[in-house]
Amino acid sequence: MSLNFISFLNLSKNLGAMASQSRRDLLHEIIFEADTPTGKLFDVVLLLLIILSVFVVMLESVNNFPLKVYDYFHVLEWAFTIIFTIEYILRLYAVRKPMKYALSFFGVIDLLAILPTYISLFLAGSHYLLIIRALRLLRVFRVFKLGQYLNAGNVIMASLKASRSKISVFLFFILLSVMIIGALMYLVEGGTNEGFSSIPKSIYWAIVTLTTVGFGDITPQTGLGQFLSAAVMILGYAVIAVPTGIVSAEFIRGDSGHKMLQNNTQSCRYCGKEGHDDDATYCKYCGEKLDAD
Amino acid sequence: MSLNFISFLNLSKNLGAMASQSRRDLLHEIIFEADTPTGKLFDVVLLLLIILSVFVVMLESVNNFPLKVYDYFHVLEWAFTIIFTIEYILRLYAVRKPMKYALSFFGVIDLLAILPTYISLFLAGSHYLLIIRALRLLRVFRVFKLGQYLNAGNVIMASLKASRSKISVFLFFILLSVMIIGALMYLVEGGTNEGFSSIPKSIYWAIVTLTTVGFGDITPQTGLGQFLSAAVMILGYAVIAVPTGIVSAEFIRGDSGHKMLQNNTQSCRYCGKEGHDDDATYCKYCGEKLDAD
Amino acid sequence: MSLNFISFLNLSKNLGAMASQSRRDLLHEIIFEADTPTGKLFDVVLLLLIILSVFVVMLESVNNFPLKVYDYFHVLEWAFTIIFTIEYILRLYAVRKPMKYALSFFGVIDLLAILPTYISLFLAGSHYLLIIRALRLLRVFRVFKLGQYLNAGNVIMASLKASRSKISVFLFFILLSVMIIGALMYLVEGGTNEGFSSIPKSIYWAIVTLTTVGFGDITPQTGLGQFLSAAVMILGYAVIAVPTGIVSAEFIRGDSGHKMLQNNTQSCRYCGKEGHDDDATYCKYCGEKLDAD
Amino acid sequence: MSLNFISFLNLSKNLGAMASQSRRDLLHEIIFEADTPTGKLFDVVLLLLIILSVFVVMLESVNNFPLKVYDYFHVLEWAFTIIFTIEYILRLYAVRKPMKYALSFFGVIDLLAILPTYISLFLAGSHYLLIIRALRLLRVFRVFKLGQYLNAGNVIMASLKASRSKISVFLFFILLSVMIIGALMYLVEGGTNEGFSSIPKSIYWAIVTLTTVGFGDITPQTGLGQFLSAAVMILGYAVIAVPTGIVSAEFIRGDSGHKMLQNNTQSCRYCGKEGHDDDATYCKYCGEKLDAD
Numbered sequence A, B, C, D: 001m002s003l004n005f006i007s008f009l010n011l012s013k014n015l016g017a018m019a020s021q022s023r024r025d026l027l028h029e030i031i032f033e034a035d036t037p038t039g040k041l042f043d044v045v046l047l048l049l050i051i052l053s054v055f056v057v058m059l060e061s062v063n064n065f066p067l068k069v070y071d072y073f074h075v076l077e078w079a080f081t082i083i084f085t086i087e088y089i090l091r092l093y094a095v096r097k098p099m100k101y102a103l104s105f106f107g108v109i110d111l112l113a114i115l116p117t118y119i120s121l122f123l124a125g126s127h128y129l130l131i132i133r134a135l136r137l138l139r140v141f142r143v144f145k146l147g148q149y150l151n152a153g154n155v156i157m158a159s160l161k162a163s164r165s166k167i168s169v170f171l172f173f174i175l176l177s178v179m180i181i182g183a184l185m186y187l188v189e190g191g192t193n194e195g196f197s198s199i200p201k202s203i204y205w206a207i208v209t210l211t212t213v214g215f216g217d218i219t220p221q222t223g224l225g226q227f228l229s230a231a232v233m234i235l236g237y238a239v240i241a242v243p244t245g246i247v248s249a250e251f252i253r254g255d256s257g258h259k260m261l262q263n264n265t266q267s268c269r270y271c272g273k274e275g276h277d278d279d280a281t282y283c284k285y286c287g288e289k290l291d292a293d
Helices: A002-017 A023-032 A037-060 A067-094 A098-103 A105-112 A115-119 A126-143 A147-162 A164-189 A199-210 A223-239 A241-263 B002-017 B023-032 B037-060 B067-094 B098-103 B105-112 B115-119 B126-143 B147-162 B164-189 B199-210 B223-239 B241-262 C002-017 C023-032 C037-060 C067-094 C098-103 C105-112 C115-119 C126-143 C147-162 C164-189 C199-210 C223-239 C241-263 D002-017 D023-032 D037-060 D067-094 D098-103 D105-112 D115-119 D126-143 D147-162 D164-189 D199-210 D223-239 D241-262
Strands: none
Touching (some): A023 A037, A037 A126, A067 A098, A147 D164, A164 A199, A164 A223, A164 B147, A199 A223, A199 B037, A199 D223, A223 B199, A241 B147, A241 B241, A241 D223, B067 B098, B067 B105, B067 B115, B098 B105, B105 B126, B115 B126, B147 B241, B164 C126, B241 C147, C105 C126, C115 C126, C164 C223, C164 D126, C164 D147, C199 D037, C223 D164, D037 D126, D067 D098, D105 D115
């Protein structure tokens, strides 16, 4: 509590010092960075507001509360939206290149996080899209300097990116497969089974089955249909191994690639280059003899 | 748009030039290849027609439209089929060895993609098999030179092929397991539970359960049945790891095999040693300058 | 057909030759081995009989046929059982150490494959256990010399055996987890939800959920119950990765272990030992200089 | 039986010897260790009591028994609780630093394993939490010296710990995803579908779907909803590969790390090179005899 108060005093002091300092640079430091106490306080408060705001949106959709509570929710929602709108404008003002921020990932998210409330004036129900505010929580890694987690996220993204073309081809095959399976099941079950009343619905069933989700809202009734389904499932058994195998291989490759980089820290006395193998005696770039271990 | 027009002009010009040129070779270039503007235009139009045609087949199976719409669908379906039939005949005409094309993967698909409409004259409902046209979309990789994706597809196929015997043995064991599980469940639940009214049905349930699809259309009701099911599921938990492990190992092996192929084949002029990195200028064993690649 | 006839002639000739030859050795060759035409014919006929017999057991449990058909099934079942009983006795007679065969894997299966019919005389319904005959089909690998598949099966078994202790510990943790999750869900949902009417039933639900089977015959109804379930599922998401990771690692280790053995085929001139590293210049067992290759 | 009797005699003898020996040390040996026959007997009896006690808790929740049986269950439950309470007090008395034990993992479990019975005097139903006693069974590894399994458990824990940050980031993304998917599905299906009556419920559905559990208690009814669901499932198909890939990579890394640790640290007396195999007698680089172990 006292820390927060000191931070508040700092904020006041800082506001006073604005006359002499560049106001925009200070604002930038507070809003965009989390290295100063004021900047960190700002970010922590912001994260709390985001969490609260998301909770309000979620609760608003529940029908169990007395009517009056929804009025409070409504007020809170507008309060959050106004706060986030001011924050968005301040961000645009503080940053040197406003367009660059506005078009960045977080810039777009920040805008999408306030728009639904305004749109809901014209289009009822759209304010539930405010839940996109949750994406603003991604800032948490930056605010609390969770470098380890940021790094982990990057490794995951890199592995997924590296396996992108394989995953795409795989999903393309899956799409073609479920279309053909869907049509077959429609022919077999369509006549007697409400669930397979059209090919798109049968394709929906095929996707539900092949991904092993298996809702059970649509199930084959005829013997032939059940036989076909069993074949599809056993196929899916082997098929589900493919994306896992792809991504696993990528993670392992990523790991060993990483290890390789760390492997040898020797640098050549003459040309200073690094990246020598462990069994190297001479620099592979300039031919200079390397230090013995 | 203007590009398409130019392509059209090219097509006209080309058609005019046919008298002097080999007509079949030109047709081959247009229909089978995608390196010329005309050839690419042909393929793009073809892909669009295929997508449209598949959509029509899917929509035709939906019951929500007014009756008149189905007449349009019917006309469109015949139009697509006639176009694809002409294309198929042209392909047979253009290619040097028609039988080889007719018996190739795409040749068979191309034929299967037109047959159902004609068969539907005698056998109602069979025209839904037209959805097999979707497989013709596999040409998309060739048309747009998506080499990276073609390569990814080959890697996947190679990994699956390499693990074929392991996957087959695994599926054979799974088949035997579900038969025995099915018979046991039939004995336990068969008397009281509608869902386990026969061994084939119980085997269907065992497959649904072991593959973790879990529709829930058939579920054990007795305590013993639920105990057995729980055992089957926990078994399945360990078992689902097997195909994934097989394919993962294959992908990783494939990766390292690939890496090995890229390894540098340079050998030192002086000491003859190999295993140099791609960026090496001097031999790392004796310091001799390496040949410039 | 003619081949079968020749085989039959061979069989007759062989039977005639039995007087001079050891009858039991010949029988052993025919029944246990598949290297002679007669032996192979015997095994193929046997496999077909097993498949037929399993089909009859499965069809017998289906209620759709006219009553008379079940009489045929009954006769067929006894015919198969008598044939397999004679075969079992012949096996005991032909083999040198009957007890060793009787206690071997296939010996036990062969006995279990005939017992249920006899037991069904006293205990109705037990004859459905005849489906265990399906396990006799495992002989198919030996009969058709499917060495590649036998080998694949061994690799899978070896990988599973190597990961046995890890999988066991993992399943032990899973068992403890589902017990605690089950008790918690019973406390939360037990009062109002028919499905969670006892702890064993709730544990059954927990297993269905954690293994991602998700029948949906029992589902949480209260908000708290659904929240807990969601937590269990997300936990299960991370947890399902464990057995897969274990087995994958084992498969990959198995692969590389295999590769290592193949790696270097050099053997020492002096002591003849193998297993040298690729970069070895001297024998690591006796110090003799290795051939430069 | 006779062994148990001898053990009992030993116990009596030991109790007699307590006057001269440190009573607490002996108690410690019996209760905390399993190296002496008495200590092992104590642990085995304890494990059996735990298993029995857990079974009683589970059976007590089943409603099928005659009323009188529940009285027996009640008596048994109090008997177990009193035994475990005495054991807990003895443990506190026997150990040198009682607080350290009380705050250790097993200390906390041991306390939690007796509390619910006492709490149930004030709060009906809470005694079902006694199932937490199952966690006391983790001692089984120590009692039966299942070192191999303890080791396997450590490897699993190490792999999970090493992939903790990646799994956390992954789960964070999953949480954000299911929130947004849930809100979208609420907008699409909320109006007409009972199951999607609020955003939290829709998020519950999204978790059920993305983890491929697929209960089917809530399923999309509209065409758009089914289309969105299919997209979510296919996304989940690629996504489920991520945790598996992470953990697999960790297991494989762990394996190779382990192998590295076993690597021989011997270095040649003459040329000083390392990297010798465990079975090497001579240096593979210069032929010098290596030191015996």
